[in-house]
Amino acid sequence: MIEPFLLRALAAGIGLAIIAAPLGAILVWNRMAYFGETVAQASLVGVALGLLLNIDVTISVVITTLAVAALLIVLGRQKLVPLDAILGLTHHGTLALGVIATALIAGPSVDLMGYLFGDVFAVTTADLWLIYGGGAVVLAVMAWLWQPLLRVAVHEELASAEGVPSRRVRAAFIVVLALTIAIAMKIVGVLLAIAFLIVPIVAARPFASTPEGLVVTAAAVGASSVALGLTLSSNADAPGGPSIVLCMALIAGLSLAISSRR
Amino acid sequence: MTGATPAEAAHDHAHHDHDHDCACGHDHGPAKAFDISALISARGLTLLRGDRLILDHVDVDIHPGEIVTLIGPNGSGKTSLVRALLGVQDLNGGEISRVENLKVGYVPQRFDIDRALPMTVARFLALGHKAPRAALSAVLAEVGAERCIDQQLSELSGGELQRVLLARALIANPELLVLDEPVRGVDYTGEADLYALIGNLRDKRGIGVLLVSHDLHVVMAQSDRVLCLNRHICCSGVPETVAQHPEYMRLFGPETARNFGVYRHHHDHAHGLDGRELPGSHGHHHGETL
Numbered sequence: 246m247i248e249p250f251l252l253r254a255l256a257a258g259i260g261l262a263i264i265a266a267p268l269g270a271i272l273v274w275n276r277m278a279y280f281g282e283t284v285a286q287a288s289l290v291g292v293a294l295g296l297l298l299n300i301d302v303t304i305s306v307v308i309t310t311l312a313v314a315a316l317l318i319v320l321g322r323q324k325l326v327p328l329d330a331i332l333g334l335t336h337h338g339t340l341a342l343g344v345i346a347t348a349l350i351a352g353p354s355v356d357l358m359g360y361l362f363g364d365v366f367a368v369t370t371a372d373l374w375l376i377y378g379g380g381a382v383v384l385a386v387m388a389w390l391w392q393p394l395l396r397v398a399v400h401e402e403l404a405s406a407e408g409v410p411s412r413r414v415r416a417a418f419i420v421v422l423a424l425t426i427a428i429a430m431k432i433v434g435v436l437l438a439i440a441f442l443i444v445p446i447v448a449a450r451p452f453a454s455t456p457e458g459l460v461v462t463a464a465a466v467g468a469s470s471v472a473l474g475l476t477l478s479s480n481a482d483a484p485g486g487p488s489i490v491l492c493m494a495l496i497a498g499l500s501l502a503i504s505s506r507r
Numbered sequence: 508m509t510g511a512t513p514a515e516a517a518h519d520h521a522h523h524d525h526d527h528d529c530a531c532g533h534d535h536g537p538a539k540a541f542d543i544s545a546l547i548s549a550r551g552l553t554l555l556r557g558d559r560l561i562l563d564h565v566d567v568d569i570h571p572g573e574i575v576t577l578i579g580p581n582g583s584g585k586t587s588l589v590r591a592l593l594g595v596q597d598l599n600g601g602e603i604s605r606v607e608n609l610k611v612g613y614v615p616q617r618f619d620i621d622r623a624l625p626m627t628v629a630r631f632l633a634l635g636h637k638a639p640r641a642a643l644s645a646v647l648a649e650v651g652a653e654r655c656i657d658q659q660l661s662e663l664s665g666g667e668l669q670r671v672l673l674a675r676a677l678i679a680n681p682e683l684l685v686l687d688e689p690v691r692g693v694d695y696t697g698e699a700d701l702y703a704l705i706g707n708l709r710d711k712r713g714i715g716v717l718l719v720s721h722d723l724h725v726v727m728a729q730s731d732r733v734l735c736l737n738r739h740i741c742c743s744g745v746p747e748t749v750a751q752h753p754e755y756m757r758l759f760g761p762e763t764a765r766n767f768g769v770y771r772h773h774h775d776h777a778h779g780l781d782g783r784e785l786p787g788s789h790g791h792h793h794g795e796t797l
Contacts, residue, residue: 274624396634399620403675406593406613406685407635446623453625454659 257368262467264380266460267387269442274398283336285426285438287313289343303427310423363434365485433486440490448497451504541604542568546715553600563739574716579736612676616687622661646674665692683715
C-alpha cells in the first residue's frame, strides 16, 4: 500500500511533467533556456514579497516573474553587452536579493531550503488542485498559441512577415511561463523548476521527428523520472525534487550518448 | 520619462539637415505620388538607428511581372528596406502603398532553424496553411525539390533549403515575391539554376519579384530593373544603365563593373528608361513616424 503523501507527490510530479513539456520545447527551440532559468530563480524575490506583504506566495511569484521577464526584455535591448551577460547579472542579483530578503523578513524560522529546492512530499490536496487547475489553464493556452509559437520558433521574421503577431505571442508565452514556474516551485523549488521544462526535452530530442512528438516524448520522460526519482528518494531517504531532477538528467545524458553513437 | 528620446532627437536633427543642407548633394524634389500601377509603391522611406541614417528618402515601385533587383554594399540598408516593404520595420518617415490584400511571399536572408526543433519539409510548408499533401508536392515540384518532402529541415543542403524556402513563399500564391539574398549557401552552378528558376516563376505566375543581392553579374541577367542602394537610391534603371553609372562604379569599383561585360552597351539611354527612379529624383517627403 502506497502512503497517501507519496501518492500526492507522484500526482503532483507527473502533473508538472506534463504541463512543463510544451513550455520546455518552446524555451529550447528559441534558445531561451537560460532566460527561463533566470526568471525562475528570480521568483525567490517573489517569495520574499509574498511573505512581507502577507499575500499568497503563488500570486507574488507570478507577479515577480513577469516583472523580471519585462526587465530582461528591456535590458536585452541595449547593445553594449550580450544577452547572456545580462541574464547572468539578473540571475545572480535577484537570487542574492531573494535569499537576503527571505532571511531578513521571516527570520530564521522560514524554510529557505524548502523554497529553493521545494518539498514534493509536503504537497497538499490544495496544492494538487493548483497544479491540475492551473496546469489545465496553461495547457489550454499553449494549445491555443501552439501554431503561432511554432512559427515564431521556426523563424521569427518569416512569421512576422506572414502576419503572426510575434511580440504578442511571445508576451503571452512569458505569462504562461510565469504561471508554470509558480506551480513548479511548490514541487521542486526555484532552483530546479526550469529543469522540469528543459531536461526532458533534451532527453526526448533524439527520438522525435515532429515538434509534437518531441513534446509527448518529453512528457513521458518527465513522468517516468518522477516515478523513478520518488522511488529513489523514499528508498534512500534522499530529497525528493533533486532525486527527480537527477533521474531526468541521467536519462538525458544516456539519450544523448546513445544518439551520438548512432 | 522626460524630454525626447535619443532617437527622437536624432530624427529632428535629420529633418533639419535635409531641410537646409542636404548631405546627399542633390535636390530633394517635392514628394511624388504613389505609382498606382505598382503592386507596392513606397515613397520617402526614412529610417534612423540611433543618430545613424539607415534609409534616406528611398522610393521603390514593384510592378506585376517585374523582377527588381536591389543591390548595394554591406550596411547600405538593403535588409532594412526589405523589412520596411514587408511591413515589419518601424520607420521614421515615408509611406508605403500596397494594392488591396497584396499577398507577399518572403524568403528571409538567414534561416538557421535550431536543430532541437524537429520538422519535416512537408510540415514546414503546411505551417499556417491548410494545404493538402498534393499541393505541397506540387509547389515543391515547381521549385525542383519534390524529393525533399519528408526530409528534416536540418538535413537539407544549402541549395535544397533555398528551394524549400522558395516553395514556402509560393504556397499562398503570392502576387509579390521578396527574396533576400536567395543564393546564400548555394554553390556557383546552383546559383545560376536558382536565378533561372526565379525567372521561370515570374514568367509562369506573372508575379512581381524583389530580389536582394550583393552578387551582381548573375543577377543582372534576370532583372528588369536594378536599384542601387547606399542609404539612398544612388542609381537605378535597366541593368546596363546601372552598370555604367558613375555612382555604381564608385560604390563597387571598376573591377566589378568590368565583370559586366555582357551588358556593356553605349551609354545612350541612361536617362528616361525609368524616369521615376533616377538619382536625385527621389522625393522629399517626411511622413509621420509609423
